[in-house]
Amino acid sequence: MGSTCRTGRFARFLAAAALAACLVAVVPAAAQQSAPRPNIVYIVSDDQGWKDVGYHGSDIRTPTIDKLAQEGARLEQFYVQPMCTPTRAALMTGRYPFRYGLQTLVIPTPGKYGLPTDERLLPQALKEAGYRTVMVGKWHLGHADRKFWPRQRGFDYHYGAVLGEIDYYTHSSSGMRDWYRDNKPVKEEGYITQLLGRDAVARIMEHDPKVPLFLYLAFTAPHSPYQAPKEYVEKYKSIADPTRRAYAAMISSMDDEIGKVLVALEKKKMRENTLIVFMSDNGGNTLAMLAGDADVSKLKLPADNGPYRGGKGMLYEGGTRVVALANWPGRIKAGEVKEVMHVVDMFPTLTKLAGADASKGKPLDGLDVWSAISEGKPSPRQEVVYNIEPFRGGVRQGDWKLVWRTPLPSALELYNIAQDPSEKNNLAEKYPQKVAELQKRIEQLAKESAKSLFLLTAFEAVKGSAHGAPALPNEEAFYTGND
Numbered sequence: 001m002g003s004t005c006r007t008g009r010f011a012r013f014l015a016a017a018a019l020a021a022c023l024v025a026v027v028p029a030a031a032q033q034s035a036p037r038p039n040i041v042y043i044v045s046d047d048q049g050w051k052d053v054g055y056h057g058s059d060i061r062t063p064t065i066d067k068l069a070q071e072g073a074r075l076e077q078f079y080v081q082p083m084c085t086p087t088r089a090a091l092m093t094g095r096y097p098f099r100y101g102l103q104t105l106v107i108p109t110p111g112k113y114g115l116p117t118d119e120r121l122l123p124q125a126l127k128e129a130g131y132r133t134v135m136v137g138k139w140h141l142g143h144a145d146r147k148f149w150p151r152q153r154g155f156d157y158h159y160g161a162v163l164g165e166i167d168y169y170t171h172s173s174s175g176m177r178d179w180y181r182d183n184k185p186v187k188e189e190g191y192i193t194q195l196l197g198r199d200a201v202a203r204i205m206e207h208d209p210k211v212p213l214f215l216y217l218a219f220t221a222p223h224s225p226y227q228a229p230k231e232y233v234e235k236y237k238s239i240a241d242p243t244r245r246a247y248a249a250m251i252s253s254m255d256d257e258i259g260k261v262l263v264a265l266e267k268k269k270m271r272e273n274t275l276i277v278f279m280s281d282n283g284g285n286t287l288a289m290l291a292g293d294a295d296v297s298k299l300k301l302p303a304d305n306g307p308y309r310g311g312k313g314m315l316y317e318g319g320t321r322v323v324a325l326a327n328w329p330g331r332i333k334a335g336e337v338k339e340v341m342h343v344v345d346m347f348p349t350l351t352k353l354a355g356a357d358a359s360k361g362k363p364l365d366g367l368d369v370w371s372a373i374s375e376g377k378p379s380p381r382q383e384v385v386y387n388i389e390p391f392r393g394g395v396r397q398g399d400w401k402l403v404w405r406t407p408l409p410s411a412l413e414l415y416n417i418a419q420d421p422s423e424k425n426n427l428a429e430k431y432p433q434k435v436a437e438l439q440k441r442i443e444q445l446a447k448e449s450a451k452s453l454f455l456l457t458a459f460e461a462v463k464g465s466a467h468g469a470p471a472l473p474n475e476e477a478f479y480t481g482n483d
Contacts, residue, residue, distance in 0.1 A: 037354050038328060039213040039274040040126075041265070042346075043258060044091075045251075046084065046138065046223035049284025050323050051306035052251060058304065059239065060248040064259040065325070068276060071334050072327030073373050079342045079384050080282055082312065082319040083290075084164060085140050086387070087281045087343055088218075092121045092141065092153075094347025094358070094366035098388040098445065101453040105313075106164055107140060109174045113453040114142015115153070120361030122347050123154030126214045129356035132156055132207065136200045137218030140164045143178075151183050155216075158182060159199045161192075166220055168192045168227040191229055193221045193250065197257025204264040212354065213270070217261065222250040224291045226302065229253065247302035272329050275353065277346070279324035286311035286318070309423040315386040315394035315403050316423055332374045339372040339379035340396075349373070383441075388449050393442035402428075402438035414438070 052058050054066040055074070080087040085106040086097040092115065097103045100116050107114065115121075123133040135155045142148025143162040150158035159181045163173040168191055171179040179186050188195070200217050207213050228249030235252065239245040258278075265271040284303020285291060290313050291301065303311060310316030326332055344366035351358040352368055365385075372379040384401075386394030392405045399418035405411040414428040414435050428435050 036273055037129075037131075037212045038331075039215075039265075039270055040131075040350055040354070041213075041215045041217065041261065041274055041276045042091075042350075043261075043276065043278045044088075044137070044216075044218045045254060045278070045280045045323075046218075046220050047282065047285045047303065047312055048222055048251065048280035048323060049303035049305045049311075050280075050308055050318070050321065051304040052222075052247075052284060053323050056306060056323065060251050061235075062251060062255040064255045064262065065278060068258075068278060068327040069325045071329070072276075072325050073332050073335065073337045073376070075279075075324040075326060075341065075373065076336055076338050077340045078279060078322060078324035079320050079340070079386070080279065080322050081343070082282055082314055082387060084281050088139075088141055089115050090343045091346055092123075093119045093361075094122070094344050094364040095119070095362060096344060096365045096385050096388070098385075098449045099362075099365075101450040101456075102141075103387055103389050103449070104452040104454040107142060107454070108457075109163060109176070111454070111457055112144040113457065114145065114148030117147055117153075118362075121154050122350065123150075123214060123216070125154075125347075125351050125356045125358060125360070126354055127154050127156065129212075129351075129354050131212045131214045131354060131356075133214045133216075134158075134203050135216045135218070136160055136203065137196050137216070138164070138166070138220050139218070146183065149183060157203065159186075160196060160218070161220065165223060165225075166192065167225060168220070191227075191253070193219060193253045193257055194229075196220075197254075197260050200257070200261050201264040204261065204268055204270070207268065207270075209268055209270050213274075214354075219254050219257075221254040222247050222303075224285070226250065241300060241302070243299045244302040275326065275328040275331070275350075277324075277326050279343070280322040283308070283311045283314075283317075283319040283322060285313075287313055307422050315392065317417070317421060320386050326373050328374075333376060335376060337372060337376050339369070339376065340381050340384060341369045341372060341379055342366070342381060342384055345369045345381065385445060388442065388445045389452060390446075390455065393446065395438055395441050395445070397438065397441070400434055400438065402435060402442070404439060404442055412439075 052060050054062045055069045081090055083106050086102050089097045089102045127133045133155045135150045135158045137160040139150050139162045161178045163178045166173045166178050226243050226246040228246050232249035232253050236245045236248045265274050283305050286301055305311050305318035308318035310318040312319055348358050348364055348366045348368045349370050367380045369379050371377040384396040391407050394403045399416050401415045401417050403413040412428045412435055413426045415423045
């Protein structure tokens with residue numbers, strides 16, 4: 001009898017142990033599957049220098065951004081395109097802009113083109129997955145036809161500008177008012193950075209936390225014109241140069257607005273399940289010709305890209321490696337992440353986190369880099385395409401980067417970015433085989449490229465105004481280099 005009881009108890013023990021083992025194996029996977037999809041707040045600054053944040057050693061005070069960086073992942077090899085429109089297009093599509101004609105400069109005010117409507121955008125994918133999609137800020141992906149506007153491209157709501165550069169007080173670009181809410185012109189007073197912050201807070205406060213939120217907050221700061229409220233400018237009396245002083249004030253104002261967004265997320269009890277990404281759209285501007293309508297001919301441009309060569313518009317690191325971070329409490333390991341990633345990677349990374357389908361559109365250039373962001377694991381990205389244009393190209397494979405400028409006199413520059421991130425030592429003559437290898441890759445990508453919509457538009461404008469002038473080459477010759 002006693003033996004039978006002991007045998008029965010032992011059998012029950014084995015059964016319980018087996019059940020416990022199954023639960024141990026199953027629970028983590030089930031927990032992972034049932035974890036709520038994150039709210040996503042994606043914040044973009046405009047023309048901000050790599051060094052122009054406190055945590056990179058700047059004299060510009062950015063306590064909110066610094067705290068997000070300290071408690072999250074500091075993405076120290078995060079790449080974008082060298083200009084505004086291409087970077088925003090890459091973020092929205094997960095595809096390099098040379099594939100659909102947005103690789104050159106930005107969409108100008110007279111431009112009639114935009115991000116092609118056959119490209120599937122990030123807000124469309126997230127909306128299909130049940131997200132409320134909200135955009136507050138600058139679009140710059142097409143304005144002449146409303147089919148290019150944010151509300152027509154997957155956003156449930158948009159407030160802000162559709163063009164590029166805009167006056168911070170008149171809300172005008174090239175003499176035209178550029179301020180909208182849901183496709184309707186808005187006339188109001190206020191400093192743009194503060195208006196954008198206020199609206200982002202309002203959208204969070206009215207949001208139903210049961211529905212996942214995608215908030216794309218695209219500031220115009222600190223893009224020229226260099227304007228800031230007096231109270232912010234006065235905080236930087238120690239900066240002698242007036243342009244740098246205003247630029248610093250613009251960044252501090254933006255930092256304060258980001259802080260208000262975080263407070264709103266806390267009030268709505270959404271912060272713990274919100275992924276925040278912050279980045280600049282390109283490196284800080286160091287070229288007067290790219291300062292838009294601002295009269296900077298007699299000014300020293302204020303942006304600081306730290307140790308990196310060049311700035312906005314250039315294929316060097318200073319134009320393409322930007323300040324960037326990601327923060328999600330309890331889900332992202334705090335620390336510096338040196339893994340290589342590109343803004344195109346955000347499309348597949350975010351859609352996977354959101355449970356959205358990333359495969360419906362055209363083939364992506366982006367890769368899922370979530371494990372690199374959240375845990376600092378090796379990035380799957382081995383190649384960065386800086387840009388492909390008829391007159392130049394740039395590509396990096398591993399540590400090797402080639403910049404190839406084709407207009408005569410042509411130039412080849414080869415750098416080992418791991419050893420020489422400041423791009424001081426051109427190794428093209430020393431390693432001709434590596435140059436040839438990367439040239440071949442650039443040629444291959446060029447063959448895959450769509451024609452630049454900017455250059456096509458410029459070509460047509462010149463051709464149309466060249467009455468009585470010598471005949472221009474035809475379009476095909478323009479692209480092939482044949483007379």
